[in-house]
Amino acid sequence: MADVATTQRPILVEPTVMAPRVIPRLRRRRDGFAAAWFVLPILVVFVVLYLIPLGQSLYYSFTNYNGYSPDVKLVGFDNYVRIFRDSSMLSALGFTLAYAILTTLLVTVFAIPLALALNRRFVGRAFVRSVFFFPAVPSVAVLGLVWTFILSPLGSGVINSVLGAIGVAPIPWLADETLAQISVILVAVWAQTGWHAMLYLAYLQSIPSDIFEASKLDGACPWQEFRSLTLPLLTPAITVSQLLLLTGGLKVFDLPFTLTHGGPGFATRTLTQSIIENGIAQSDIGKASALSVLFLLAVGAVIALQLVLSRRIEERYS
Amino acid sequence: MKSSRGILLSVLLVPLACLVALPFYYIVVNTLKTQPETAAQPLALPTSLYLDNYIEVFRDIPVLQSFLNTLYVTVLSIAIMLLIGSMAAFGVLIGRGRLASIVGVILVIAFVVPGQATLVPLYRMLAGVELVDSLNGLVVMYACGSIFCYFLIIGYMRSLPTELFEAARIDGAGPFRVYWSIALPLIRPILVTVGVFQTMWVWNDFITPNVFINSPQKQTLVLQVYTAVGEFTTNWPVFMTLTVIALIPMVVFFVFAQRQIVSGLVNGSVKG
Numbered sequence: 124m125a126d127v128a129t130t131q132r133p134i135l136v137e138p139t140v141m142a143p144r145v146i147p148r149l150r151r152r153r154d155g156f157a158a159a160w161f162v163l164p165i166l167v168v169f170v171v172l173y174l175i176p177l178g179q180s181l182y183y184s185f186t187n188y189n190g191y192s193p194d195v196k197l198v199g200f201d202n203y204v205r206i207f208r209d210s211s212m213l214s215a216l217g218f219t220l221a222y223a224i225l226t227t228l229l230v231t232v233f234a235i236p237l238a239l240a241l242n243r244r245f246v247g248r249a250f251v252r253s254v255f256f257f258p259a260v261p262s263v264a265v266l267g268l269v270w271t272f273i274l275s276p277l278g279s280g281v282i283n284s285v286l287g288a289i290g291v292a293p294i295p296w297l298a299d300e301t302l303a304q305i306s307v308i309l310v311a312v313w314a315q316t317g318w319h320a321m322l323y324l325a326y327l328q329s330i331p332s333d334i335f336e337a338s339k340l341d342g343a344c345p346w347q348e349f350r351s352l353t354l355p356l357l358t359p360a361i362t363v364s365q366l367l368l369l370t371g372g373l374k375v376f377d378l379p380f381t382l383t384h385g386g387p388g389f390a391t392r393t394l395t396q397s398i399i400e401n402g403i404a405q406s407d408i409g410k411a412s413a414l415s416v417l418f419l420l421a422v423g424a425v426i427a428l429q430l431v432l433s434r435r436i437e438e439r440y441s
Numbered sequence: 442m443k444s445s446r447g448i449l450l451s452v453l454l455v456p457l458a459c460l461v462a463l464p465f466y467y468i469v470v471n472t473l474k475t476q477p478e479t480a481a482q483p484l485a486l487p488t489s490l491y492l493d494n495y496i497e498v499f500r501d502i503p504v505l506q507s508f509l510n511t512l513y514v515t516v517l518s519i520a521i522m523l524l525i526g527s528m529a530a531f532g533v534l535i536g537r538g539r540l541a542s543i544v545g546v547i548l549v550i551a552f553v554v555p556g557q558a559t560l561v562p563l564y565r566m567l568a569g570v571e572l573v574d575s576l577n578g579l580v581v582m583y584a585c586g587s588i589f590c591y592f593l594i595i596g597y598m599r600s601l602p603t604e605l606f607e608a609a610r611i612d613g614a615g616p617f618r619v620y621w622s623i624a625l626p627l628i629r630p631i632l633v634t635v636g637v638f639q640t641m642w643v644w645n646d647f648i649t650p651n652v653f654i655n656s657p658q659k660q661t662l663v664l665q666v667y668t669a670v671g672e673f674t675t676n677w678p679v680f681m682t683l684t685v686i687a688l689i690p691m692v693v694f695f696v697f698a699q700r701q702i703v704s705g706l707v708n709g710s711v712k713g
Contacts, residue, residue, distance in 0.1 A: 161532025
């Protein structure tokens with residue numbers, strides 16, 4: 124019996140020590156099993172809608188695949204070379220870059236002051252806020268169509284009819300290459316400024332107001348306050364806003380397509396329009412895939428660069 | 442001093458806002474005019490109440506059909522992406538460890554990949570299973586949105602005390618029970634916010650229906666407005682009327698969801 128007692132003792136002791144460990148471990152394993160079931164659908168989405176198509180884009184970009192011929196050959200970097208020889212794709216690249224950079228700059232330049240103004244009290248503030256935000260509500264494609272009528276090169280376009288009333292000849296807003304590019308960018312700024320101003324406003328309202336009161340007591344003038352207090356505090360908002368604007372700008376399709384169809388010529392064509400036309404309408408899968416791969420790399424580079432830059436800026440201020 | 446600055450802002454911004462709103466005034470006001478009236482005085486108020494444009498649009502264009510198409514695609518897509526996104530967030534939260542980090546990395550990749558980079562292969566894939574020119578094909582495409590949902594939902598779930606889930610486990614509820622009757626009700630606020638944002642995306646989307654839909658009877662509202670432009674380039678008031686009709690559902694939605702949109706902007710941006 125004594126033997127039993129001594130051999131039993133460790134057994135008796137062990138469960139009390141082990142119990143809290145063993146049960147969670149078992150539970151964790153069971154949870155891990157269940158967790159896998161919960162995560163499965165999103166993994167299916169990832170594999171079917173991202174991984175496989177990405178792999179195909181990459182593979183087709185090195186082939187002469189045209190969607191019909193079963194005779195698919197590897198052609199190395201031919202498709203990539205063809206992109207840089209295709210004037211429509213080059214102008215799409217140029218315009219998309221210009222659009223992304225200019226809308227980002229202009230929207231930021233307008234949205235920050237607008238947010239600062241909306242952060243103060245004045246008569247009609249609710250009206251101003253709603254009106255500026257409103258263009259973010261309807262579809263951008265529909266807005267593009269509305270503006271085709273406003274900018275119509277005919278005398279009956281609103282802007283031209285107003286100009287006509289004061290004796291100015293009709294201006295071919297969407298028929299001239301440079302004017303069309305400017306028009307598309309300005310309409311984009313009109314459509315997006317209010318939304319981004321709301322984003323900045325949300326940040327401004329989360330900054331404790333005693334910070335500003337302290338700086339006023341220190342005798343800071345408005346410009347000093349803006350440069351050394353408001354702007355640094357807004358850095359996280361600027362990062363978010365610019366990231367959305369830049370990636371959104373690179374991906375743009377709806378607005379230029381509905382406003383100008385990418386014309387006149389190729390003046391307002393976007394990379395997305397090029398991918399769709401080459402890959403789906405003309406079934407030049409190889410070239411469209413090569414463009415898709417370059418597009419992916421460009422967007423990835425912009426995101427990486429933006430994150431590095433904003434981290435640097437945040438470090439400098441903090 | 443303070444009030445004078447307030448007056449300055451009003452004097453500056455109220456007219457500017459009116460200018461920003463002018464395009465909307467322009468299309469609404471012209472739906473109530475005849476064609477010659479629109480051409481002669483595009484910005485004037487209508488001289489009499491003229492409703493023929495509305496009658497003509499409803500008679501000639503299957504607006505109701507495309508409205509129902511859009512509603513079907515939007516409701517189904519949002520339900521699916523919220524379900525997939527919230528399930529994944531819950532799974533990652535209870536799974537922890539390796540699973541969570543693998544899923545996290547995978548989904549960041551998906552977050553960066555622009556839809557355009559996968560558009561052509563996806564078109565071929567859906568064509569292969571006869572989901573091109575089909576409303577269900579659009580729903581499949583919009584399932585991509587689950588990844589955005591996942592990121593917002595997991596951010597919200599992490600801010601909740603984990604004891605809430607643990608307590609239910611001790612009571613013996615299985616993981617599926619906990620997900621359905623504890624986690625989902627708890628994350629309702631974020632589901633509403635994400636749902637509102639994704640609804641605005643799906644309802645307003647143009648590129649996907651434009652690429653994937655060919656049949657007129659399967660058009661979404663936005664696509665229908667676009668194709669109608671070709672037909673009505675000579676009759677501006679009718680086109681503008683169609684546009685206004687297409688804008689109404691989103692405006693109504695916005696009025697009801699405004700609080701969610703604004704708070705989502707605040708939460709999403711302040712946390713992000």
